[in-house]
Each structure stands twice: as C-alpha cells, then as structure tokens.
Amino acid sequence: MRVAIVEGDGIGKEVIPVAVEVLDALDLPIEKVPLELGYGKWEKCGVAIDENDLEILKSCDCVLFGAITTPPDPNYKSVLLTIRKELDMYANIRPIKPLPGLIGVTGKNDFDFVIVRENTEGMYSSIEEIHDDVAYTKRVVSRKGSERIARSACKLAKERKNELTIVHKSNVLKSDTLFLGVCREVAASEGVEYGDMLVDAMAYSLMSYPEMYDVVVTTNLFGDILSDMSAALVGSLGLVPSANIGDKYAFFEPVHGSAPDIAGKGIANPIAAILSMKMMLEWMGYEREAVLVESAVEFSIRENLTTPDLGGSSSTSDVGKVIADHV
Amino acid sequence: MRVAIVEGDGIGKEVIPVAVEVLDALDLPIEKVPLELGYGKWEKCGVAIDENDLEILKSCDCVLFGAITTPPDPNYKSVLLTIRKELDMYANIRPIKPLPGLIGVTGKNDFDFVIVRENTEGMYSSIEEIHDDVAYTKRVVSRKGSERIARSACKLAKERKNELTIVHKSNVLKSDTLFLGVCREVAASEGVEYGDMLVDAMAYSLMSYPEMYDVVVTTNLFGDILSDMSAALVGSLGLVPSANIGDKYAFFEPVHGSAPDIAGKGIANPIAAILSMKMMLEWMGYEREAVLVESAVEFSIRENLTTPDLGGSSSTSDVGKVIADHV
Numbered sequence A, B: 001m002r003v004a005i006v007e008g009d010g011i012g013k014e015v016i017p018v019a020v021e022v023l024d025a026l027d028l029p030i031e032k033v034p035l036e037l038g039y040g041k042w043e044k045c046g047v048a049i050d051e052n053d054l055e056i057l058k059s060c061d062c063v064l065f066g067a068i069t070t071p072p073d074p075n076y077k078s079v080l081l082t083i084r085k086e087l088d089m090y091a092n093i094r095p096i097k098p099l100p101g102l103i104g105v106t107g108k109n110d111f112d113f114v115i116v117r118e119n120t121e122g123m124y125s126s127i128e129e130i131h132d133d134v135a136y137t138k139r140v141v142s143r144k145g146s147e148r149i150a151r152s153a154c155k156l157a158k159e160r161k162n163e164l165t166i167v168h169k170s171n172v173l174k175s176d177t178l179f180l181g182v183c184r185e186v187a188a189s190e191g192v193e194y195g196d197m198l199v200d201a202m203a204y205s206l207m208s209y210p211e212m213y214d215v216v217v218t219t220n221l222f223g224d225i226l227s228d229m230s231a232a233l234v235g236s237l238g239l240v241p242s243a244n245i246g247d248k249y250a251f252f253e254p255v256h257g258s259a260p261d262i263a264g265k266g267i268a269n270p271i272a273a274i275l276s277m278k279m280m281l282e283w284m285g286y287e288r289e290a291v292l293v294e295s296a297v298e299f300s301i302r303e304n305l306t307t308p309d310l311g312g313s314s315s316t317s318d319v320g321k322v323i324a325d326h327v
C-alpha cells in the first residue's frame, strides 16, 4: 500500500505528523509518499497543486490529508475540491459518535450516526456566472451521482442498523426531487429502511434527537453544513474524522480546517487526524489495528491527557505520544 | 390598519385563532380580513392561492400567517414563497432569544441574536431545469438583493449591539463573493462592526457559542437551515416567531410548519404564533402592547401553563386563554 501524506497548512502541519507517528507505531507494510500542497506551495510556486502532484496522488492507493488554507485569490480553486473531483471520490463519510467520557454541547452521548455526503456535484459544480451586478451558481443533481451515493449509504446502513434518512429540500428545489426519488428507489431495492427529512427540519432534529439517526445521506453542501453542526454534538471539531471514498481511491482527513488562528501554538487537537488515519486502516482491511488506535485514543481521554479544546492542558505532540505509546 | 388573517393548514388552524384571541384582548383599531389559502383550498378548488387572494393580501397592510401543508403535486408552487415574492418581502427576521425559565438543548440562556435571512433569491430563484437524468437549480445572488438585505440587517444592528456577522460560503460559491463584498461595503458605510463566517463553521459556532452573536445576515437557504437549527437552542420550534418585511408589506409567521402529525390534537404550542403577532404589533408601532404580550407569554411559562413540547400538559387553547387573560 502506498499512502500520500499531505500535511497542508496551519494545524495540518501539526496534526498529520502526529497521526503518522501513531501509524508508524503499528509497523505495517505501508509506503509513505510525502507531498507538499496548498498555501505554502502557492506562495513559493504560484500554484497550490499541479498536474505532477495529481499524478503522484494517483500513483498512491490513498491519501492522508491535513488541511489547507485558502489563498486570498479570487481565481483560486480549492485544492481539496480539485482532489476530490480528480480522484472521483464521490462519498464523503463523516461518523458522528461521542468518545467515551466526552460530551458535546447538548450533554447527550447516546447517539451514533454517520453522514454520507455526496462529494462531486450539487452546489460544488463550479459552474458559475459572475457579472458585476449579479452572480449565479448552478446546482447540479444527476441520476448517476445520486445513485452511487445512495448505494454507498445503503452499503453502510446494512453494516449498521439498516436505517437511512434522506435529507433534501425538495419542497423548494426541484433538483432535489430527483435526488430524493433516486435515493428512495435504491434504498427500496437494497432492502434498507428509509425515511426522509427536509434539511431545515433535519438541522433542528439532529441537534434535538441525534439518537434517532443511523445513516444520513444528503447532497454536497447540506452534508457540509450538517457535519460541522454535528461536531458540536461530540464536543469539538477537533474530534471528527472523515473519509472520501471513490471506486479507485480514498482520502482521509479531519473535518476541521487549517485553523490559522491557533496554528503553530502546539494546541491543536490531533484526535480528528488520528481517527481519520484509523478510518484509513479500516479501508485497507486492518480492522484489528483500527480497534487498537481507537482504544488508544480512548485511553488518552480517560487519562485526561487532552488538548485545551477539551479542557486539558496537553500539547498536540504530548497527546500524540500517549496514543502512539499505547498503540 | 388592515391585517389579513391566514390560518392555513394543520396546526396553523389551531395557533392562529389563539394569536388572534390575544390580539383581540388588546382592543386595538385593527381590521381583520380572514383568508383561506393552502392545502384545504387546493383540495376544494385545485389552487392553493389565486390572483384574487393576492389582491386581497395587497389591499391589507400586513398578514398574520399560520402554516401551510405542501400538496403532493410536483407542479405545485409554495404559497408561502409566492406571497414572499409577490409582496416583495425581502427581509426574513428571525429572533433567537431564550424565554425566561426555558432552556434549549444546550442548556444555555445567555444569548440573544437575530437571523436576517434574504427572502427573495439565492436557491429560491425557482429557475430550474429538469431532465430525466439530471436536474439543475440556479442560485441567484444580485447586488440589489444583497444590498437591501444588508441595509435591513445594519438597521437592526444599530438598534442592538451594532455587530453584524455575514454568513456565506465564498470559498466554494463565487456567487457568495458578491454577497460578502456587498454586505461588507454596506456595513462599513453604515458604521456597523462586522465579521464573516463560512456557513459550515457558523453552524458549529452558533450551537457552541451562541452568545457571541448579535445580528447574523445570510442568503435565503442558509438562513432557512440556521434558523431551524437555532430553534433547538431555545428549546422548541414552537417558540420561534418571524417577520417577513418589505418596503410596503409585512408578513408575520411562526418558524414552524403545519405539523400534520400533531394537528387536531390541541397540543400545538401557540407561543411562536403569539410572538409573531407581537412582532406585528412592533412593526405597527404598538410598542407598549408588544411588551404586554411578551410579559403575558413569560407569565404563562412561569406558571407552568405550557404545552407538551415544553413538558407541560396544557392545551393550545388553555395556553392562549391564560395569555389573553393576562394581557
């Protein structure tokens, strides 16, 4: 297995080395291919990612990714979005599950759901028309795109409680009538129990009754909003990992961004990055190792060795060391 | 003053009569014009709203509105959206403030912010293209639309803490670069302090640190999602009122929908409708009466005379009676 390691910018440079340290402690036959992308590269070379980088990424099986700062350039196209699209990683999987001993803003810890976010179309089409007095963005919902994300979600549901919630806004967006229809068809044909919710009602319901949900499937931007929102349920954006999965490639990244405001201080929580690496191990088939990593993370929390966002006073690398040692 | 009274469907038929009972108790020189719109009318006449209805609405100064159930017809166009557009009520004002004695899912009660949602464009353009295998919706952001909503938000901010947060997704949507730019210009020229947030980060931040915000301005669909989500902060969708304001007309409605699942049971919470009526009184200049209504609502909660969503056992009309009597 060849894994591209992209630290990126800001706290990406702090949390990814820690995740790699934990990975190294497992001593698996994995080849690491470090790659510089993002704001730093843009400052040096005028581009944040180039053709050659994409070739290197494609020569790997998957990517472990930190976070990237957006350069203040109106023509700039997001590195993250470029990679998701170029490697056609259409399923963005974001598990929302409390870690033992930690509680989020609502004090609840009896929930465990996964947001399956379509990752290649919707509002992220990049089809835009900009005039001086008006600007348009085209939201694209295709049958093919809806079908494959619905299949990913159903596959996951079957490994879990077999329950799917389809989130949409079809009372306003006719494009979501297609998404909803296709998801229903796929769920019915796969034998998965399903229901649906309007995105506004779902935002309220997820915050109020998170324990009601198992697998949630939705379009790109709704998934973006609902997953950040749900991070409040588990207590910190610094805890939520994600996987971007395609038919050929996969890409693992914390849900948080590069957080320039806290970068360089050694206080970034590395758990989201470590749990993203854990999702990578699962994807590779290293189930036993994934369990090891998860229990090491739980150990660090039990011992109160946490970063300031969780009320602790440990540094990013302290937390990493504890987890790597325990592994 | 002429006020159109539209109960609509579902619990709209239960909460609006109660809000009107409270209004009547104030004995103000207000002419009420009842109007049937929505699913009920659609079943009888095949249309949910017609030209004649719009004429009647336009002959009034404002509207007190319940909620409408969407008929299961793909060609159906939302009554609510039709009215918002036809009467050009471009500012949707949604105050998020805990009621004394009630707490929401996060247990916090030290916040008080207002979401100012653009109400006529964005994803609600109704410009769609539907094919069998792909569907498009056009998101429209105009300078004029952004400017007038920014002005509404700044006007409100000046009556409050003079702080504006502009919510957008300009790292992905170039159409939001226009929105963000215009809002910044207007805030600067009006002397309002401003900052901005990406919508995903804002969803997390509002749930985690609601006390940090004063006036939040955003585009149509983001405002829709963030306001329903924020209802979880105050404890129930049954508590959040809203006003739709244009240069000529205004329209007051609870944020909740017609809730067919609980309709007819007499358990719907009338407070959102009563507080919407209170926003109407403020708009009309009846400041003193608005304060009376608010304290009557607070009285009902202090006396534990609440509907089941708040843990009480009173019926919709019981709660209404207490509040009307107290007024």
Ligand SMILES: CC(C)[C@H](C(=O)O)[C@@H](O)C(=O)O
Pocket (backbone or CB within 6 Å): A078, A080, A081, A224, A255, A257, B171, B172, B200
């Ligand atoms: C950085 C940004 C382009 C990205 C997105 O909007 O998808 C991020 O918010 C995410 O959720 O991965």
Ligand SMILES: CC(C)[C@H](C(=O)O)[C@@H](O)C(=O)O
Pocket (backbone or CB within 6 Å): A171, A172, A200, B078, B080, B081, B224, B255, B257
């Ligand atoms: C009923 C629906 C069309 C409406 C909207 O999306 O605006 C509602 O959710 C609201 O927030 O007023």
